Amino acid sequence: MAFDVATEQFILKLRQCNLTPIFVIDGLNEMSKMRTILNRKRDRLITCFNLQTAATDLPLRDGGFEDFRIRLLPSLACQSFLSTLDRLGVLHITVDFEADQVAAALAIHLGAPLISNDSDFYIFAPYWASSGGLTYIPTDLCDFETPRSFDGGYYLEAQMFVAREGRTFQGLAPIQRPLFAVLCGNDYIPFGYFDNYIPEPATQQHFVEHDDQAASRSAGPSRKSAKFQRVVDWLSGFGGDIVEPVNRIISGFPLAERPQAAQYLLAGLASYSVPMDQVTPYLEYLFGGKPPSCRVRQVIPHDLHPSSQEYGLRALQSLAEGNSDPQLIAEWSPRLMKAFRQRRIQPGYCDALYSFGIVMSPRVEDVKNRESIHLCSLPLRQLFVGILVEATAADRLNLPGINFAHDRPLFYEYRRVGSSSFQKHEVPFERLPLFGSKAFAFLRQKLCLPNRPPVIPAWLHGLACILFLWARFDARPETARLCYSPIALAVCACAIAAQMRLLGGGGGRGGRSGRGRGRGRGRGGSGDNGARVAMVRHFESLRPSYVTEPLNFSFLHALAQLQSV
Numbered sequence: 001m002a003f004d005v006a007t008e009q010f011i012l013k014l015r016q017c018n019l020t021p022i023f024v025i026d027g028l029n030e031m032s033k034m035r036t037i038l039n040r041k042r043d044r045l046i047t048c049f050n051l052q053t054a055a056t057d058l059p060l061r062d063g064g065f066e067d068f069r070i071r072l073l074p075s076l077a078c079q080s081f082l083s084t085l086d087r088l089g090v091l092h093i094t095v096d097f098e099a100d101q102v103a104a105a106l107a108i109h110l111g112a113p114l115i116s117n118d119s120d121f122y123i124f125a126p127y128w129a130s131s132g133g134l135t136y137i138p139t140d141l142c143d144f145e146t147p148r149s150f151d152g153g154y155y156l157e158a159q160m161f162v163a164r165e166g167r168t169f170q171g172l173a174p175i176q177r178p179l180f181a182v183l184c185g186n187d188y189i190p191f192g193y194f195d196n197y198i199p200e201p202a203t204q205q206h207f208v209e210h211d212d213q214a215a216s217r218s219a220g221p222s223r224k225s226a227k228f229q230r231v232v233d234w235l236s237g238f239g240g241d242i243v244e245p246v247n248r249i250i251s252g253f254p255l256a257e258r259p260q261a262a263q264y265l266l267a268g269l270a271s272y273s274v275p276m277d278q279v280t281p282y283l284e285y286l287f288g289g290k291p292p293s294c295r296v297r298q299v300i301p302h303d304l305h306p307s308s309q310e311y312g313l314r315a316l317q318s319l320a321e322g323n324s325d326p327q328l329i330a331e332w333s334p335r336l337m338k339a340f341r342q343r344r345i346q347p348g349y350c351d352a353l354y355s356f357g358i359v360m361s362p363r364v365e366d367v368k369n370r371e372s373i374h375l376c377s378l379p380l381r382q383l384f385v386g387i388l389v390e391a392t393a394a395d396r397l398n399l400p401g402i403n404f405a406h407d408r409p410l411f412y413e414y415r416r417v418g419s420s421s422f423q424k425h426e427v428p429f430e431r432l433p434l435f436g437s438k439a440f441a442f443l444r445q446k447l448c449l450p451n452r453p454p455v456i457p458a459w460l461h462g463l464a465c466i467l468f469l470w471a472r473f474d475a476r477p478e479t480a481r482l483c484y485s486p487i488a489l490a491v492c493a494c495a496i497a498a499q500m501r502l503l504g505g506g507g508g509r510g511g512r513s514g515r516g517r518g519r520g521r522g523r524g525g526s527g528d529n530g531a532r533v534a535m536v537r538h539f540e541s542l543r544p545s546y547v548t549e550p551l552n553f554s555f556l557h558a559l560a561q562l563q564s565v
Helices: 002-016 031-056 077-088 100-110 174-184 214-236 243-251 255-270 280-287 311-321 334-341 347-354 373-391 439-447 458-474 486-505 529-541 553-564
Strands: 022-025 091-094 114-116 136-138 148-150 153-155 410-417 421-428
Touching: 002 077, 022 100, 031 410, 031 421, 031 553, 091 280, 091 334, 100 114, 100 280, 174 214, 174 243, 174 255, 174 311, 243 255, 243 311, 255 311, 347 373, 347 410, 373 410, 373 421, 373 439, 373 458, 373 553, 458 486, 458 553, 486 553
Parallel strands: 022 091, 114 136
Antiparallel strands: 148 153, 410 421
């Protein structure tokens, strides 16, 4: 609820400044980034382990020490965020794959600033435009907390990135920035792969850092900066060309290694392609039948038809055309497609069909003593994947993630095993048609859920069903008898208290006040916002800021299981 309040206040401050945000959200995982994605999940698992160690071993340490590699979010953070956006009528769209390229293309098309913390947006541009570009504002350089006033209203103070004025890219043509990023290394290229093939070697050679070389870490940023400057100085000597530098880089590799080097380089460049010709479906979804016209004009080279050995022209083609990503969900029904765009369908389930499998991200849970929280919801994933496979009209060949070679089809998912590793699991499922079924009747039949008596509100019955499934799929002492489970009783008590407060603060609408009302007016929010804020402040006041308590990972694990369900 605190996150819901913070999200609403953020949106209201944007509207106070007469800003209309559009959120562009990642879709499916790309096959080519499997290694990167799994490495990130392992980093998350290491962070979870370090958090539990720091919170349970003496002396206790807080959440700011260096062993925490990345930030951890609760399981329902994304769903809560999207729910708040829907309640406030804020535009958002889930794209087919990663959002970077589509977000850049939409921002260029609309002439709108793009706010993100992703460093890839330093690179994107309309590479063949004579004027205009991508207005990129790094999240850390924008003050969202304090709208400032002027004669015409309010504004937010921010710093935008201008490539031609910065020291890093000064003298580098926009079309060369993607090649710069690839040579320095991105998600598609092994670390340091091109370092030894860039002319004029760096004064300091790359070396592997060992545990006893902590003193050398401070030299890391300076070495990286020196490499960046070396690449920029070399590329700027070619004017606005990438064909010749690509040919020189690839020709530096031994003959047997050139195809692999070219594959890495072309894949990296394709990831920086800006698909201006593919944004029409997204614009129509966001704006209806008459989307705004494009603010930038450029002539993109086509029909290059390079031979297999013309690495420079192939690089130009990759940057111009990108990867020919298959239109995996193009065969879906309009209703199914709309549900995906609205993120009513979790992209993770689609990864089971179209990617390398579902990757179950570790959360704040008991990684030392308990199985993954996601085991508790495995029967639900089997159900949803079976529904999706049956709902798609795709041929089996167009479902690369599904294994149809067995009596029952299989999908794959990656879950943590123990406290230090991810393992790939084969999960059998059944194809399940939905024709003629109503949603709850279908779930009740497949999951043996209890009926809802007329006197029980739907939200309370939904909570009871979640607790019922938790008890059924977990089957541990704390869930065996829900009526005696302190965790189940605490969850019910908090939910009932919150709902009663919302009913009292929202004019009897049960927290579902007019969706989208007051949009763009910068008003105080919906009728139940005051109740949400009051509850958050009340819970915060119960514990003084100077009081710290050790985390109870048995309790946190059960809450994470409930959120997973």
